[in-house]
Amino acid sequence: MNKAEPLDLRLDVSAALPNEITGGEALDIAVWVFLPDQLPEKPTVVTLLNGGTYDRRYFHFDVPGRSDYSLAEYLRARGHVVILPDHLGIGASDRAKNQKLATRQVCAAANHAAVEQVYDRLRAGTLNPAFPALPSFFKVGGGHSMGGFATITQQAAHRTYEACLILGYTAHGVHLTIGGKLVSADVGQLDPDHSDYSLPDREILRATFHWDDVPEDVIAADNSLAVEVPYVLGAQATMTGIVTADAATIDVPVYINLGERDVSPDPHAEPGYYRASRDVTLHILPRSGHCQNFASTRLEMYNRIDHWVRYHAG
16 A cells, blocks of 8 residues: 555444434444654644535645645655544535434544544554554644534543644634625524535635635635535534633643634634633734635645644654
């Protein structure tokens, strides 16, 4: 196997979920695992969760004729093990029997169970015969947008990670750029009659997602990968204050990255939500919209994450 190609795993997480979610059947989370060619003295494992309208390909993105759009490959090439799961009900992962019952807490339990299985295989050396067992490693987890929301929820409930990356998300409440102004995206109360899935209009989101210099072919490639969002998970991710209490319990180091034009109404207030953490970094990426992975300045974020993880791993 070429180590530059990710392992493609399916991990049964049904034991971690209530029966009304599984219907008594197996439910799998689809996971890519990127294994580096060389490991640092203190191995690091970085899990990244995609945001709404995306699947795991957000962090391993291919634009024909262009390069350096994969944060996963960037980190792998620098010695990090990288885990990219698809959320429950998104991408190649299985859907719940009733996806409307798959709240943020349910999806966090599924992601935690999947990541823990990868951790167990890393310790046992059973992921790949050519890859050594890792008795210990530094565990980092994070995500973009809805993935940042899911990370905050998961860390508060399960303490999966020793450091967290919150990319393009706000612990206050999501705002979108509409007509040049920030407008709250809070949907209010959940609508029981809403369809299980929806696909927001990416054209409406363009000013939020992308800085003005993002090439048209990059945006076209991005739009071609759009996936449906489970209604409940996507709606919860927009609600004002929904993770404020959870963020306040996170006591590990936190790296916050927001684009110069992003979803937080007050970027410099974001570190204050992580009151239990003694080490919070705020990095505002210049000339970047909400989707930093497509910004012309994205390598600045990639480089900062690499060094930040190495520093905290010791």
